[in-house]
Amino acid sequence: MGKLIEMPSSENKQEERCLSSEENTATIAAATGDAVDFSVWTNAPRERTAAYFPTYSAVSKAMQTALRGWVREWFAANMEILQKPHTAYAVLVYQCTHPFSGRPTNIFTYEIQQTEMLHKAFRSAANKLGRYLKAMDTKRLCWFTREHYFAYRSKEVVTYVYKNPRALYRMLHVETMLMDAILRFSITDLPTIGMEQSLVKLRRTFRTQLHRFSEQFDLSPHSEELLRIATDALVCKMASDNAEPVERVA
Numbered sequence: 001m002g003k004l005i006e007m008p009s010s011e012n013k014q015e016e017r018c019l020s021s022e023e024n025t026a027t028i029a030a031a032t033g034d035a036v037d038f039s040v041w042t043n044a045p046r047e048r049t050a051a052y053f054p055t056y057s058a059v060s061k062a063m064q065t066a067l068r069g070w071v072r073e074w075f076a077a078n079m080e081i082l083q084k085p086h087t088a089y090a091v092l093v094y095q096c097t098h099p100f101s102g103r104p105t106n107i108f109t110y111e112i113q114q115t116e117m118l119h120k121a122f123r124s125a126a127n128k129l130g131r132y133l134k135a136m137d138t139k140r141l142c143w144f145t146r147e148h149y150f151a152y153r154s155k156e157v158v159t160y161v162y163k164n165p166r167a168l169y170r171m172l173h174v175e176t177m178l179m180d181a182i183l184r185f186s187i188t189d190l191p192t193i194g195m196e197q198s199l200v201k202l203r204r205t206f207r208t209q210l211h212r213f214s215e216q217f218d219l220s221p222h223s224e225e226l227l228r229i230a231t232d233a234l235v236c237k238m239a240s241d242n243a244e245p246v247e248r249v250a
Contacts, residue, residue, distance in 0.1 A: 062233035064099035071229030090167035096126035
């Protein structure tokens with residue numbers, strides 16, 4: 001699969017500027033009527049309970065789905081990236097990977113250190129990429145560029161990213177960091193340092209990781225929206241688990 005990537009451990013100056021207003025996010029959201037009720041996380045399942053894995057798996061899958069949706073939106077609005085095929089390939093493969101459904105009991109994303117999981121990610125992309133390329137409109141591009149994206153070349157695209165995985169690994173690693181932040185917020189930080197400080201840490205991590213997601217674009221403006229999506233997924237999952245079973249009529 002190739003060498004694993006060591007992700008950056010410190011923020012650069014650009015990231016510091018990007019994150020400078022993170023503490024104001026909650027104030028802005030409240031002013032616009034978009035505040036999220038994070039108190040529901042205090043009732044999230046604890047570790048070693050039956051509901052722990054399925055609940056956080058649902059949260060992770062909701063976030064992964066949202067990320068792929070935003071990447072598709074960016075891709076559709078920035079088709080000039082197709083003129084740089086080897087840059088576009090990783091973005092194409094990522095958005096065609098199926099959100100990881102989790103593996104009991106504590107793995108919720110594609111772990112880049114797990115070869116089996118990476119193979120699963122590439123297989124899921126290979127199954128979808130051909131259809132995606134077939135539907136993609138490249139008519140305005142020159143022939144030399146268009147030929148890189150014919151549907152029959154989907155295996156070549158996946159193979160290229162398989163051999164040059166750095167950009168894809170970066171995206172998958174961010175997914176893992178985001179989910180780790182959710183778990184740390186819910187399981188560790190809330191009981192020990194309280195809601196206010198826990199949210200500051202969570203928002204900081206989300207903005208940092210979404211900023212690092214890709215060298216081609218910045219997803220950090222979606223950080224608050226992604227937190228809402230994660231919280232909504234938690235609420236929906238807990239509600240469905242607590243729903244009383246419907247009695248069957250004989």
